[in-house]
Amino acid sequence: MKLSHKWLSMTILPLILGISSIIGCSSTDTTDTINSETSNSNNQEETNDQDQLDITVSIIPQKYFVKKIGGDRVDVNVMVEPGVTPHTYEPKPQQLQALSEAEAYIATGVPFEKVWMDRISQANPEMLTVDSSEGIEKLTMVDHDHGHDDHGHDHNHNEEESNLDPHVWLSPRLVKIQAQKIYETLVELDPKYQETYQTNLDNFLQEIDELDNKIRNNLANLEQRKFIVFHPAWGYFAEEYNLTQVPVEVGGQEPSAAELSNLIKEAKTENIKVIFAQPELSSQSAETIAKEINGEVLLISPLGQDWSDNLLEVSQTFAKALKEDNN
Numbered sequence: 001m002k003l004s005h006k007w008l009s010m011t012i013l014p015l016i017l018g019i020s021s022i023i024g025c026s027s028t029d030t031t032d033t034i035n036s037e038t039s040n041s042n043n044q045e046e047t048n049d050q051d052q053l054d055i056t057v058s059i060i061p062q063k064y065f066v067k068k069i070g071g072d073r074v075d076v077n078v079m080v081e082p083g084v085t086p087h088t089y090e091p092k093p094q095q096l097q098a099l100s101e102a103e104a105y106i107a108t109g110v111p112f113e114k115v116w117m118d119r120i121s122q123a124n125p126e127m128l129t130v131d132s133s134e135g136i137e138k139l140t141m142v143d144h145d146h147g148h149d150d151h152g153h154d155h156n157h158n159e160e161e162s163n164l165d166p167h168v169w170l171s172p173r174l175v176k177i178q179a180q181k182i183y184e185t186l187v188e189l190d191p192k193y194q195e196t197y198q199t200n201l202d203n204f205l206q207e208i209d210e211l212d213n214k215i216r217n218n219l220a221n222l223e224q225r226k227f228i229v230f231h232p233a234w235g236y237f238a239e240e241y242n243l244t245q246v247p248v249e250v251g252g253q254e255p256s257a258a259e260l261s262n263l264i265k266e267a268k269t270e271n272i273k274v275i276f277a278q279p280e281l282s283s284q285s286a287e288t289i290a291k292e293i294n295g296e297v298l299l300i301s302p303l304g305q306d307w308s309d310n311l312l313e314v315s316q317t318f319a320k321a322l323k324e325d326n327n
Contacts, residue, residue, distance in 0.1 A: 064307040068204040085280045086110035099123040109133040132178040138164035171236035172212045215315040224322045230277040230286040233302040274321040
């Protein structure tokens with residue numbers, strides 16, 4: 001019996017050790033495989049990030065346009081942060097430094113770009129600089145008297161040039177021109193994805209057409225088509241949809257006491273009860289007018305993050321306010 005037990009032990013022990021060895025090797029191989037797959041996945045994500053185009057734009061709506069056309073192929077940085085106006089914006093040093101990594105800067109003609117464009121270009125001489133508003137005929141910002149120079153102001157050609165309206169992104173029709181320019185820029189930088197960019201562009205143009213139809217429906221059949229707005233950002237929008245914009249301030253200049261009095265008289269004559277202002281700017285003058293006409297101030301922003309939804313909501317706000325003005 002002792003010999004039998006001894007033989008059995010000698011037989012089973014090697015068998016157990018062999019199985020353990022096999023299991024150990026299998027566990028190690030599985031762990032190595034998982035680690036290898038994880039490493040490959042991380043490397044792939046890093047590669048995808050490195051493959052993205054680094055694009056810088058001036059204002060938030062432009063990010064919407066570039067992402068619509070570029071999709072996951074682009075990483076978009078915005079110079080003018082939320083809540084800030086592009087009229088007086090000064091880029092931070094770290095923003096200028098970050099431009100060293102950018103493949104392209106896509107401008108739209110807002111005032112701060114005219115002051116800073118040389119430094120923006122110098123921050124990265126190899127960066128492609130494109131003005132998406134190129135080829136668009138700009139409107140001249142109307143004066144407080146709505147274009148009639150009977151206030152004794154002496155306007156010359158240079159002043160008119162500096163007073164061109166930069167808010168072209170608030171016209172769906174003009175955004176189509178900007179979208180085409182953005183598409184061409186991305187294809188120039190990344191030609192192997194031309195078909196992807198073309199498909200995205202076509203989809204975006206269709207989105208713009210659908211938005212345009214909705215806005216026209218919202219603003220149809222309005223008897224009152226004149227609105228008072230603190231900052232005259234909506235000139236292109238008004239022109240496109242047969243509205244008349246009456247500005248409170250122009251070119252950063254608050255109205256004089258006489259001009260403010262005239263605006264109040266006009267609002268009363270036209271039975272206007274709503275004064276529009278934007279959240280990025282002071283609305284003190286707008287509040288003054290609203291108080292005098294027993295009206296209210298409504299905030300609308302030309303710099304909404306979701307460009308399409310923002311314009312649609314603005315058209316709904318206009319429609320509601322102008323219908324109330326006519327009652």
